[in-house]
Amino acid sequence: MKKRFLILVTACLLLSYYPVSAQTEPLISPRPLAIQMEKGSFRLDASTQIIASKQLKTEADYLKTKLQTSAGLTLSVNNASPTGKNKLALLVDAKQLPEFGKEGYQLIVNTGGIKITAADKAGLFYGMQSLLQLINQGDNKLEIPLLTIKDKPRFSWRALMLDEGRHFKGEKAVKQLLDDMAMLKMNVFHWHLTDDQGWRIEIKKYPELTKVGSKRKDSQTAWRSEKREGQPHEGFYTQAQIKNIVQYAAERHITVVPEIEMPGHASAAIASYPWLGTTGEKIEVPVTFGKFKDTYNVADPKVYTFLEDVLTEVMALFPSKVIHIGGDEVLYDQWKASPQVKALMVKENLKTPADVQIWFTNKISKFIASKGRRMMGWNEIMGGKVHEFTDDKETAAKEKLDQGTIVHFWKGTTEMVTDAASKGYDVVNSYHIYTYLDYDYKEIPIRKAYEFNPIPEGLDPKYDKHVLGLGCQMWGEFIPTEASMQAMIYPRLAAYAEVGWTDLSRKDYTYFKNTMKLIENHWKAEGIQVESADYDALAK
Numbered sequence: 217m218k219k220r221f222l223i224l225v226t227a228c229l230l231l232s233y234y235p236v237s238a239q240t241e242p243l244i245s246p247r248p249l250a251i252q253m254e255k256g257s258f259r260l261d262a263s264t265q266i267i268a269s270k271q272l273k274t275e276a277d278y279l280k281t282k283l284q285t286s287a288g289l290t291l292s293v294n295n296a297s298p299t300g301k302n303k304l305a306l307l308v309d310a311k312q313l314p315e316f317g318k319e320g321y322q323l324i325v326n327t328g329g330i331k332i333t334a335a336d337k338a339g340l341f342y343g344m345q346s347l348l349q350l351i352n353q354g355d356n357k358l359e360i361p362l363l364t365i366k367d368k369p370r371f372s373w374r375a376l377m378l379d380e381g382r383h384f385k386g387e388k389a390v391k392q393l394l395d396d397m398a399m400l401k402m403n404v405f406h407w408h409l410t411d412d413q414g415w416r417i418e419i420k421k422y423p424e425l426t427k428v429g430s431k432r433k434d435s436q437t438a439w440r441s442e443k444r445e446g447q448p449h450e451g452f453y454t455q456a457q458i459k460n461i462v463q464y465a466a467e468r469h470i471t472v473v474p475e476i477e478m479p480g481h482a483s484a485a486i487a488s489y490p491w492l493g494t495t496g497e498k499i500e501v502p503v504t505f506g507k508f509k510d511t512y513n514v515a516d517p518k519v520y521t522f523l524e525d526v527l528t529e530v531m532a533l534f535p536s537k538v539i540h541i542g543g544d545e546v547l548y549d550q551w552k553a554s555p556q557v558k559a560l561m562v563k564e565n566l567k568t569p570a571d572v573q574i575w576f577t578n579k580i581s582k583f584i585a586s587k588g589r590r591m592m593g594w595n596e597i598m599g600g601k602v603h604e605f606t607d608d609k610e611t612a613a614k615e616k617l618d619q620g621t622i623v624h625f626w627k628g629t630t631e632m633v634t635d636a637a638s639k640g641y642d643v644v645n646s647y648h649i650y651t652y653l654d655y656d657y658k659e660i661p662i663r664k665a666y667e668f669n670p671i672p673e674g675l676d677p678k679y680d681k682h683v684l685g686l687g688c689q690m691w692g693e694f695i696p697t698e699a700s701m702q703a704m705i706y707p708r709l710a711a712y713a714e715v716g717w718t719d720l721s722r723k724d725y726t727y728f729k730n731t732m733k734l735i736e737n738h739w740k741a742e743g744i745q746v747e748s749a750d751y752d753a754l755a756k
């Protein structure tokens with residue numbers, strides 16, 4: 217019995233070490249759903265023609281440029297389909313591959329050429345990303361093995377969040393991230409544009425937000441440290457720049473979801489317009505990081521006018537259906553001390569500060585919904601004990617969050633995800649111990665990032681559909697430079713991309729590690745600061 221068990225274990229180990237397809241399956245990140253290999257190859261050369269209808273001109277031009285830069289190949293684009301071989305055909309047809317959804321695709325390489333088919337331009341774009349990765353491997357880059365790839369994502373929400381409230385990075389850094397997200401088939405850029413330490417988006421009706429709120433005198437250099445950078449920090453995006461970035465992202469099938477923090481993490485706004493705050497006192501944009509007591513005065517109608525005006529300008533800039541309003545880490549001290557908020561609680565029959573927050577959040581949610589959009593917020597917007605520092609009595613809530621809201625889980629127990637999903641809320645899972653890119657590689661090694669499962673254990677499979685996917689979050693307190701930011705993001709970004717895209721049945725860490733040799737080379741050639749972290753390290 218013991219011997220048989222040993223043989224079984226050895227066989228399993230050998231099999232997992234030498235996956236049957238490992239020698240032949242090309243390396244694509246994130247790993248596709250199905251790759252069927254044939255014998256032989258097709259050689260792309262300067263006479264290969266890209267065939268695409270006029271409606272696919274943007275996609276064809278994108279592929280042409282990428283082939284020029286990555287393979288030194290200049291192909292012509294033709295919209296008629298010539299007879300003969302040596303074609304790279306792009307086809308979008310809603311009737312094709314209905315089971316693969318908008319983001320799925322099929323990529324066929326045969327002796328006559330290459331054909332990428334999808335039901336939607338998004339799927340075509342992802343097929344092109346797989347092709348670009350197929351080209352960039354092996355000694356002979358342009359010799360592509362004959363194969364059929366059928367692919368679609370596991371989740372519809374595959375996000376990277378960048379916090380620029382803390383340290384502004386600027387357009388070039390953001391576009392670089394968008395390029396790398398596109399390569400990895402990530403589709404949501406969650407842009408954290410306001411926080412205590414900085415307001416980074418031009419709002420025409422309230423110019424002080426950027427005149428005052430985008431600047432601070434100094435910056436703390438580490439948690440609980442008295443050390444400061446010793447220089448002022450500032451920066452914001454004009455509305456023209458925002459439009460340009462949103463367009464750049466759209467060309468890469470990435471939706472930009474803006475986050476405008478409320479009712480907490482609002483010091484920069486309150487420094488700009490002190491009447492927004494619960495105390496009405498004048499404050500400065502903080503130079504330290506952490507949680508701050510300054511909170512919007514949720515009992516003042518003028519504050520709602522302000523927030524609605526801001527959101528109106530935001531919604532004009534961002535076509536995203538989803539608008540994120542933050543809602544995390546609200547400290548209740550100022551509300552508890554405010555006669556106006558106390559009166560509001562009596563008038564609206566709100567029993568706890570969490571009820572006040574939910575009541576406020578629902579007002580904002582209704583406003584956003586009235587414009588045809590959908591609100592999203594960090595999971596504190598449901599009430600409940602999320603933090604050690606809160607009092608159970610204050611976080612207990614009888615108010616109910618609007619049903620259409622997306623709950624962005626980051627902290628608390630995973631039962632909170634189960635609870636929200638089983639009550640019918642859509643959830644994006646950004647559980648901090650797995651997905652926070654500001655945590656170092658000891659806390660979240662690459663392997664741990666890769667192993668994250670957005671569907672929590674214990675969730676009845678009938679609610680799986682409510683888990684839209686995951687976000688990974690690059691919080692900005694202690695990443696003052698682009699290089700320090702990149703070292704935290706790369707290479708873990710690829711692990712999160714695979715969590716979002718690859719079917720569980722296809723996840724294989726050995727395959728992932730092999731793929732990463734190519735991906736890392738690509739990043740390094742782009743001049744990106746890639747952390748040389750140990751792929752086999754386990755969490756401390």
Ligand code: ACM
Nearest residue numbers: 544545594626648
């Ligand atoms: C958060 O990390 N405060 C959402």
